[in-house]
Amino acid sequence: MTEEMDIMAGSYCIVTYGCQMNEHDSEIMAGLLEDRGYSRIEAEQGADIVIFNTCTVRDGAEHRALSRAQAISAAKLRSDDSIVIVSGCVAQDQGTALLERLPQIDMVIGTRDYVRLPELIERYRVDGERIVAVEDIAKPLAVDTIPVRRNKLRAFTNIMYGCNNRCTFCIVPKTRGEEWSRPIGDIVEEVKRLVNDGTREVTVLGQNVNSYMTEKREDFADLLYALNEIDGLWRIRYTTSNPKSCRDRHINVVADCEKVMENLHLPVQSGDDRVLRVMKRAYNTKRYRYIVDLFRERNPLHSLTTDIIVGFPSETREEFDNTLNLVKEMRYDSAFMFMYSPRAGTPAAEMPNDVSLAEKKARLKELIDLQEEISIQKNQEEIGRTHEILVEGPARKSPGHLQGRTRTDKMVVFQGQDRLVGQTAKVEITGGSGHSLLGKVLTRESEVVQSTA
Ligand code: SAH
Numbered sequence: 001m002t003e004e005m006d007i008m009a010g011s012y013c014i015v016t017y018g019c020q021m022n023e024h025d026s027e028i029m030a031g032l033l034e035d036r037g038y039s040r041i042e043a044e045q046g047a048d049i050v051i052f053n054t055c056t057v058r059d060g061a062e063h064r065a066l067s068r069a070q071a072i073s074a075a076k077l078r079s080d081d082s083i084v085i086v087s088g089c090v091a092q093d094q095g096t097a098l099l100e101r102l103p104q105i106d107m108v109i110g111t112r113d114y115v116r117l118p119e120l121i122e123r124y125r126v127d128g129e130r131i132v133a134v135e136d137i138a139k140p141l142a143v144d145t146i147p148v149r150r151n152k153l154r155a156f157t158n159i160m161y162g163c164n165n166r167c168t169f170c171i172v173p174k175t176r177g178e179e180w181s182r183p184i185g186d187i188v189e190e191v192k193r194l195v196n197d198g199t200r201e202v203t204v205l206g207q208n209v210n211s212y213m214t215e216k217r218e219d220f221a222d223l224l225y226a227l228n229e230i231d232g233l234w235r236i237r238y239t240t241s242n243p244k245s246c247r248d249r250h251i252n253v254v255a256d257c258e259k260v261m262e263n264l265h266l267p268v269q270s271g272d273d274r275v276l277r278v279m280k281r282a283y284n285t286k287r288y289r290y291i292v293d294l295f296r297e298r299n300p301l302h303s304l305t306t307d308i309i310v311g312f313p314s315e316t317r318e319e320f321d322n323t324l325n326l327v328k329e330m331r332y333d334s335a336f337m338f339m340y341s342p343r344a345g346t347p348a349a350e351m352p353n354d355v356s357l358a359e360k361k362a363r364l365k366e367l368i369d370l371q372e373e374i375s376i377q378k379n380q381e382e383i384g385r386t387h388e389i390l391v392e393g394p395a396r397k398s399p400g401h402l403q404g405r406t407r408t409d410k411m412v413v414f415q416g417q418d419r420l421v422g423q424t425a426k427v428e429i430t431g432g433s434g435h436s437l438l439g440k441v442l443t444r445e446s447e448v449v450q451s452t453a
């Protein structure tokens, strides 16, 4: 053990809120800590380092994270020299104010400074001064560790940081800074390393992957073509696509590359052109339909998912009806649906929040009910279809069964032998609820081992 590890080693616990990008940031922080000899424990109480990696995209998410951080940092729950850290988007957004709001936390670390985590911990250990590190929001992020991924079979990787769009409701540009795309070579190298380690499916992450653009002017399609060439990698997923930046070339690459999966997450936010304009989404429903039509035409077996906000400032009942109508027309496989939540510092927060809470709740319920009905119908339509699934392991809710996802990102539960885990298998869908599908394996024993493994 080195002297540094001697001083620093201990246990850590990271609690993650919010999106996949936050999940991946947590994997990177875990890598940085484990490089220095820390070991993970699951309980917040009793860990030497406790990190709350927070989300501020909606008020509810922020509230959940901060209440937990406050509870844990309260003296009675802390072992004497434990360090409580708040990282992520709330940290970046609030900075020093957060130290005042939560008097018992020790550190506030922003969305780019977290790569300095070990150095900041060391500094705190030496001088005991509470730390706020939220300065470097404009800086490209260079990560010097191998993230600790709990799921080896399916891994996430960041292809870009930040967002240059200015959707009026969204706090992300403020908390994640300017957009910056990692070079293709770096991403390919990282994915090759993952594949050597057993990864078969990679999900590339960005706030708006379709605007990926390197300094050498390589775009998202170039990246997908490069990843598609990696031996031993079977599946590539990507999220999130903003309709604004979705080009025909990006849609075509999905159909052209065998390894790129046929699911498109295309947040529409509203089905009304005036509301979309006020949201500054920079597309209209006509353009949205065009992208969806092209995607569907090129991928006969596909799924389409979305995000929708109800009760945006000034949204009328008729405009909300346009959202319902678009949802009926699109027939999404599933959707994330939210009540509008004003975020301080965004342009929409300056607009009158004039749809009452009761009305927002009613609209959300109506939308969820509609989408639930469509999801169930669509899953019923799957019965009798054959899908290729990547078998992940035991089914979480059905003992004695396995689970895996289709190329279209739907979860299938089925009976099969354990040796299928980590392999792809053909299944026929035999039943479906709103949230998952049941299937039976068609793959014969002799076909189980993949030649690419
Ligand atoms: N670029 C990312 C956006 C991250 S925010 C993406 O497209 O996924 C994820 C979702 O949260 C958004 O698509 C939006 O539907 C929702 N959201 C963002 N800000 C919100 C707000 N102020 N109120 C309610 N929902 C919001």
Ligand code: F3S
Pocket (backbone or CB within 6 Å): 163, 164, 165, 166, 167, 170, 171, 172, 173, 207, 208, 242
């Ligand atoms: Fe937010 Fe719009 Fe960017 S939703 S993350 S500003 S694309």
